[in-house]
Amino acid sequence: MSFPDPTETFRQEARELLEQLEQGLLDLEQNPANDDLINSTFRALHTIKGSGAMFGFTAVANFVHEFETAFDQVRKGQTVATPALIEVALDAKDHIHKLIEQPDTKLAGGDAILEALRAVIDGTNAPVEAAVAPAESAVIALDLDEPAVTETAAAAPSTWRIRFRLPSDALVYGTNPLLLLKEITDLGPCVVTALTDTIPNLETIDPEVPYLGWQIDLTMAEDPHAAIDDVFMFLRDGMELSIVPLTGAEPAAEPVAVAAPVVETAPTPVAAAPKPAKAAKAKPAPAPAAEAPSAPPVDAKAPAASSMRVDAERLDELMDRVGELVIAQARLTQIAASSSDGNLKTIAEELERLSSGLRDTTMGIRMVPIGTLFSRFRRLIHDLSRDLDKDIEFITTGEDTELDKTMIERLADPLVHLIRNSVDHGLESVEKRLAAGKTPKGTVRLSAVYAGAEVAISVSDDGAGLNAERIRAKAEENGIITPEQKLTDQELNHLIFAPGFSTAKEVTSLSGRGVGMDVVKRTIDGLRGSIDVTTKAGEGSTMTLRLPLTLAIIDGMLVRVGNGRFTIPLSAVEECVELPEGIDGKGRNFLDIRGALVPFLRLREVFNTTTPAEPHQKVVIVSSGEGRVGLVVDQIIGNNQTVIKQLSKLHSPIKSFSGATILGDGTVALILDTAHLVAHGQTYVDRNKSEGKAA
Known part of the structure; x- marks a missing residue:
């Protein structure tokens, strides 16, 4: 049996923590006074540091320690999370990612980032210190590595008794009690005693259960509650913990007697070497006679974990x-x-x-959930806003919309190109927006919504919109179209997806080479999806990606056209009706479906079927987005589960089919691409409208 590489496990968990850290920093930029955001960001740093040291990533642990120490001042209220601090913290996050992914490479830039971090902290400390100076006993940290000093005389040291027992599954998940004890002994002079009253007989002992409890008599000037909470921040909900002051107790120079049975194997209490107490956030001390309540025991019937990590393969x-x-x-x-x-x-x-x-x-x-993909683009918007000097509001909706994981992975690059295109080409500069009567802050909106058998993902902006004249001129210049060629608005807008096409006047680090939108088109075609482009001059543009929910198995409707059998995705089917008599296919192909005109396609003509037609043909009404079309077939056989098999590259020019499936008798049935057929059917509607206007 093979076991997973522990360093790879650390990398996977670290990537998630770094993503959480990035989202927390971006949220903190918008809401710098939110204590929950500050604490969650600090916890992410603390976890990365501890795990990095455990798995041998020393460079990561050392760098994060400096990062964490500086950010601890924000947590203690000694400095403010300014945009400058967030900017440097994001650079530090990127450097941590490089250290984790390239542990054997000597990376430069870390010292410069930490120096910039210290400079920002020092620069923002002054006003904070001035603001709190008049307050009584206000804590002012002058050095990150030194104990905090106060204006008034320091309080006399007092002794606190700390007792704790770890959760029953703590050892299973890699918790090391010795490291926890080390963190507590770093707080000040203390005496550590093991509690052995719950150790069972050797025959029944479970090596994965932490039977030992611990008692620490800690001497420090401040209330230790905040510092102890930091030590047990990831175990607090499932452990037993009590912290009580020992009024009038002797300094912890000798072991304190423990109310527990003494056994021959009990370890001898050892007094830790005195160390200067570190600064901790002040908290009101509990009443001397009252004992702090301990955390409730963990429910033995509760599930150990709500999720587990499984390889994508x-x-x-x-x-x-x-x-x-x-x-x-x-x-x-x-x-x-x-x-x-x-x-x-x-x-x-x-x-x-x-x-x-x-x-x-x-x-x-x-x-x-597609929200896991959407969250990545907040950093992209943040960096683009800085690089292009544009004030941008990024709005996301529909994060709970679910999509196949394979499609989520392949959608990252197309959405990056669409967002960069919206920010670079779509949104105007602040001066131009003000001149046009708009707000100085531009808006980029990313949304996802279910649309029948598809998921529609839209990237929209409130910029200037597409310039049709410039697109046509550039297309003619590149030889993509001829000057006399007539195109509809939709066809003209889709020219931006042509290979090598770009309306940028100069090549920059963001655009101008004409490769981004081409990547979008090729990727979406590979996912059996489609792209809709809508734009209005002066008001903005919207790019909508329409994608199937999955690439694996679907429910299908099996139909017969001539001697061939075909599958229609059942989620795209709205209803089935019988083709009325007297319609011979000449003239306009429309059906009246409850007062609405719906165009229909005769699949016998689309597939050039020569066998005689059935006397009573059926029409399957399918939809894609906002369009509907009827597909005329000879027979509706029934529903079946359809395993999608991709077609070869030789069949890629055939747009009417999105794949194939194997039927129960071993024969192959082609799967109809309803989005393409609906778009083909809509040409009847467009032609009918144009003829009506001409008349």
């Missing part, structure tokens, strides 16, 4: 196996339908029910 393999199971189940169902054996039919029905449930469960595992 295993999920892909599971999906492949489920797909093969669905194909085998379809074959069994077909055999059972032609058999008179009742037991066989019962088994086939039961297997169909189970495979359908397994398919839905597996698909659910692969579905990921």
Whole structure:
């Protein structure tokens, strides 16, 4: 049995923590006084430092320690999270990422970042110190590594008794009690005693359970509650902990007796060497006679964890196996339908029910909220706003919309190009926005919403919009179109996705080479999706990506056209009607569906079928986005689970099909691309409107 590489496990967890750190810093820039954001950011740093030291990433631990020490002043209220501090902190986060991903490479720039961090802290300390100077006993930290001093005389040291027992699963998750004790002994002179009253017999002992409890008599001037909370910040909810003052107690120079049975193997209490107490946030001391309540014990029936980490390759393999199971189940169902054996039919029905449930469960595992992707672009907007000197408000909606994990991974680059295009080309400068009567702050909106069988992801801005004349002139200059060629507005807007096309007047680090939007088009085509472009001069543009929910297994409607069988994604089907008599295909192809005109396509003509048509043809009404079209077929066979198989590159020019599937009898049925067919059907609507205007 192979075990995962622990350093790779650390890297995966560190990436998540760094992403959390980045989001916290960006939120903190908007809300610098939010204590929850400050504490969560500090916890992320503290965890990265501890885990880095544990797994041998010494450079990471040392760098984060300096970062954490500086940021601790923000947590203690000794400085403010200014935009300058956030800017340097984001650079520090990027450097931590490089240290983790390239541990064997000597990276430069770390000292400069820490120096800039100290400069920002020193520069913002002065006004804070001045503001708190008149306050009685106000804490003013003059040096990050020295104990805090106060204006009034320092309080006399007092002794506090700390008792704690770790959660039952602490050792399983890698908690080292010795490191926790080391952090406590760093707070000041103390005496540490082990509590052995819960150690069972050797025959029943579980090496993964922390039976030992600990008692520490700590001498320090300040209330230790805040400092102890920092030590146990990741264990506090599941452990037993009490902190009480020892009024009139002797200084902790000798071990304090413990109310616990003494056994021969009990460790001898050891007095830690006295060390200067570190500064801690002041908290009101509890009443001398009252004992601080301990945390409630962990419920033994509660689940140990709510999620687990699984390799993406295993999920892909599971999906492949489920797909093969669905194909085998379809074959069994077909055999059972032609058999008179009742037991066989019962088994086939039961297997169909189970495979359908397994398919839905597996698909659910692969579905990921798109918010995990949206959150990455906040940093992009932040950096673009700084580089282009544009004030930008970034708004996201629909973060809970779920999409297949494979599509989430492949959507990152296209969305980066679309957002950069909106910021660079779409949003005007502050001067131009004010001259146009707009607010100085531009808006970029990223949204996701379910649209039938698809997910529509939109990137919109309130900028100047697309310049149709400039797009056409540039396209003619590059030879993409001819001067006499007539194009609709949609076709003209789609020219921005042509390879090498760019309206930028000069090449910059952000745009001008004409490769970004081409990448968007190729990626979305590879995902069987489509792109809609809407724009209005002076008001902005919207790029909408329409993508299927999944690339693996779908519910399909099996239909027959001539001698061929085809599958229509069931989620795109609205209804089925019979083709009215007397419609011979000449003239306008429209149906009246409850007062609405819906164009229809005869698939026999689209596929050049030569066999005689059925006397009573059916029309399947499908939708994509806001468009609808009817597909005329000879027969509706029924519904089935469809395992999508990608077509080869040789078939890529054929736009009517998005893939293929294997039926129960082993034959292949092509899957219709409803988005393409709906777009093809809408040409009838556009032509009808243009003819009506001409008349």
